Amino acid sequence: HEKFKSFKGSLDKIGYTIKYEEDVILLDPRNKKLGGRLIINLEKLNLTIKKLNLKTSNTKEYYNLSYKLSIPQNNMNKLKNKIFANECNFEELNAIDFKKGCFVGQEITARIKIRNKLKRRLFALKIDSGKVMPDNLIKFNEKEVGRILIDNPFPFAIVKTIDPDIKEFLNKKLVCGSSKIELIKPDWIKL
16 A cells, blocks of 8 residues: 555555556555555566565465455355345445446345445454354344354354444354354444
């Protein structure tokens, strides 16, 4: 992120794109903390990284950062047909354009927003003890509040945000089978 801001013509604005020679450099449109991205021909990659004095990060470091920011990147196929774009926090991650149509689920996604009917959200999980499996139920005070959608190495769950207790259970240990878990609430999610 800081390196991106140092390029001539760049702006500190998510998704902002600049051109370097014939290549594209952009600030990640989901979250600035994910840093800049370089779209380039693979044959020129190493030379451009060296020329621009860029730092690359290893995949594990990048996925850990993404997970801590509650942005799923691994095992996304486990979300297929189980969750709507709004519930995946795609509006906050700049992945939905309500002015442009047509995408799969567009009518339902728009209806959820217009009618203010967002009832569930995707959250990263911190596992304090035990292990979780997809479809395991999550409970707070014996009441079901969500379920696991993605398990390890970066677990995510869909959680009921209309529950009046959500503000209370966001900061508490939850029960998932014999496991104890906590929700990771990023600062960019408004509840």
